[in-house]
Amino acid sequence: NQTRQDYPTDLCIQHLFEAQVRTQPDAIAVASKGQRLSYDELNRQANRLAHHLIGLGIGPDDRVAICVERGVEMMVGLLGVLKAGAAYVPLDPAYPAERLAYMIEDSTPSALLTQRHLQEYLPTLTLPLVLLDDDQRKTFTERDDNPVVEALGVRNLAYVIYTSGSTGNPKGVMIEHRGLVNYSVDAARLFALSPTDTVLQQNTLNFDLSVEEIFPALLAG
Known part of the structure; x- marks a missing residue:
């Protein structure tokens, strides 16, 4: 039962x-509803959000x-948050308003990323609201270099995901970069992913399987 495998122990998922x-900037990284972003384009958009x-x-x-909602904006949002050094907290827009309000209050986020047409489903908030619609992303800073967050390490949070709450209130589970990197690298190896593959993203971000669908694919090219 020897399952030990080497994996990068000093890098965060965005690295x-x-x-x-750097390896294949022109390859397609994400495709949704006719939109296609190369690795370089996705990286630059995420960098602008991160800055x-x-x-x-x-x-x-x-x-x-x-x-x-699922799409290009979702990918820009996830990577932008991670590149800023922060942890993302997924909120499914299909959830009841009271559940969304509870998760926001409990996780105490420093900002909320959303889309214009989803604002009506969210509670009234005092924290900064950042819209990820196409026209709004153009208003972010023009800086598109990879941010360097000096204090960020593999023991910092990558995301906080909430349980189903079937036995009470949902509980936020905190996942560090080291765990996300370990799992993503191993999943890419086990599934034998290569740059010629396409991976379907079908699960809500509030389900951990979304992690398996997104990050191994990006890491495998």
């Missing part, structure tokens, strides 16, 4: 994604809630 950007979030004072172990 492994950036390595793929915008850093400008809001967001950094390691801060939580940033993300309530978006």
Whole structure:
């Protein structure tokens, strides 16, 4: 039962994604509803969002809630949060309003990423609201270099995901970068993913299987 495998123990998940950007910048990283972004384009858009979030004072172990529908904006949002050094907190827009309100109150995010048409489903908030619609992303800073967050390490949070709450209130489970990197690298190996493969993203971000669908694919090119 020897299952030991080497994996990068000093890198966060976004650093492994950036390595793929350098390797094959023109390859398609994400496709949705006719939109196609290359690794380089996705990286630059995520970087602009990350610099915008850093400008809001967001950094390691801060939580940033993300309530978006599946698509290009979702991918830009996830990577932008991680590149800012923060942890993402997924909020499924299909959830009841009271559940969304509870998760926001409990996770105390420093900002919330969403889309214009989803604002009506969210509670009234005092924290910064960042819209990820196409026209809004163009208003972010023009800086599109990879952010360097000095205090960020593998023991910092990557995301906080909430349980189903079947035995009471949902509980936020905190996942560090080291666990996400370990799992993503191993999943890519076990599934034998290569740059010629396409992986379908079908689960809500509030289900851990979404992690298995997203990050191994990005790390494998």
